[in-house]
Amino acid sequence: MISIKDEIVLITGASSGIGASCAKVFAQAGAKLILAARRKEKLQEIADLLGKEFATQVYLIELDVRDRQAVEIALNSLPEPWQNIDILINNAGLSRGLSKLHEGDFQDWEEMIDTNVKGLLYLTRYVVPGMVSRGKGHVVNIGSIAGRQTYPGGNVYCGSKAAVRAISEGLKQDLLGTPIRVSCIDPGLVETEFSQVRFHGDTERAEKVYQGLTPLTGDDVADVVFFCVTRPNHVNISEILLVPVDQATTTLVHRRN
Ligand code: NDP
Ligand code: 8X3
Numbered sequence: 001m002i003s004i005k006d007e008i009v010l011i012t013g014a015s016s017g018i019g020a021s022c023a024k025v026f027a028q029a030g031a032k033l034i035l036a037a038r039r040k041e042k043l044q045e046i047a048d049l050l051g052k053e054f055a056t057q058v059y060l061i062e063l064d065v066r067d068r069q070a071v072e073i074a075l076n077s078l079p080e081p082w083q084n085i086d087i088l089i090n091n092a093g094l095s096r097g098l099s100k101l102h103e104g105d106f107q108d109w110e111e112m113i114d115t116n117v118k119g120l121l122y123l124t125r126y127v128v129p130g131m132v133s134r135g136k137g138h139v140v141n142i143g144s145i146a147g148r149q150t151y152p153g154g155n156v157y158c159g160s161k162a163a164v165r166a167i168s169e170g171l172k173q174d175l176l177g178t179p180i181r182v183s184c185i186d187p188g189l190v191e192t193e194f195s196q197v198r199f200h201g202d203t204e205r206a207e208k209v210y211q212g213l214t215p216l217t218g219d220d221v222a223d224v225v226f227f228c229v230t231r232p233n234h235v236n237i238s239e240i241l242l243v244p245v246d247q248a249t250t251t252l253v254h255r256r257n
Contacts, residue, residue: 017192065119
């Protein structure tokens with residue numbers, strides 16, 4: 001296992017769920033964190049907690065990853081000690097709705113594609129050149145089981161995550177010959193704010209997604225991200241699919257009630 005002490009880790013979507021769990025696991029190991037999301041007050045709470053618990057140095061960016069110019073400005077205006085990003089965790093993402101494609105909502109589609117695909121591309125495009133010129137770096141993209149298996153009503157979300165998978169593979173190929181590593185982590189059901197967001201705050205519907213089964217937690221996924229990043233430098237874990245024991249495929253799940 002390699003040490004990530006004092007490495008600079010940029011995590012998008014760090015205000016909740018998997019991103020917040022990644023922040024904790026990397027803080028515990030002594031990394032310096034750049035945390036990005038739209039809800040700065042949530043980021044601030046996490047930074048305060050990590051500062052108290054692990055004396056973590058944290059730099060916060062209030063950022064909408066869909067806004068290319070904002071991404072460019074945020075990255076170009078990083079204070080000097082924060083500029084050399086060692087690890088990029090492209091985690092910001094969301095699903096909206098579960099409609100049939102031919103009845104789908106245009107705004108939902110745009111939100112998913114702009115966040116999950118274009119946002120990930122923007123971050124990657126602005127961060128990876130520095131990694132290449134320094135000869136050091138790791139990009140971890142959070143994909144999904146949904147990028148491997150489409151389910152009814154999943155159409156555009158599944159398409160966006162299939163794109164994450166293809167983009168991760170493309171980036172790995174394009175970086176061949178450099179020491180930069182690229183991993184795509186594809187979780188199954190993880191209980192976070194994900195379903196709340198998908199169903200626009202309908203808590204009852206969101207809770208049903210996890211009813212009668214034991215879902216993954218954000219911490220479970222963060223452990224896997226941490227494992228990938230701390231392998232020896234010559235080892236690249238290209239992809240991982242992790243699911244709860246109660247989930248076999250996107251639609252085949254075991255519920256106890
Ligand atoms: P959460 O809703 O708990 O977290 C999503 C994070 O993404 C939040 O921090 C949110 O922050 C951020 N985010 C959303 N849109 C934007 C944006 N435009 N700009 C910046 N940040 C944004 O869900 P999860 O933790 O579950 O989701 C994290 C990733 O994991 C996503 O990519 C999701 O697709 C993926 N995933 C989730 C699974 C699950 O079952 N939960 C399974 C497989 C993959 P804010 O609102 O403050 O901007
Ligand atoms: C989230 C998992 O199956 O709800 O990516 O789409 S799923």
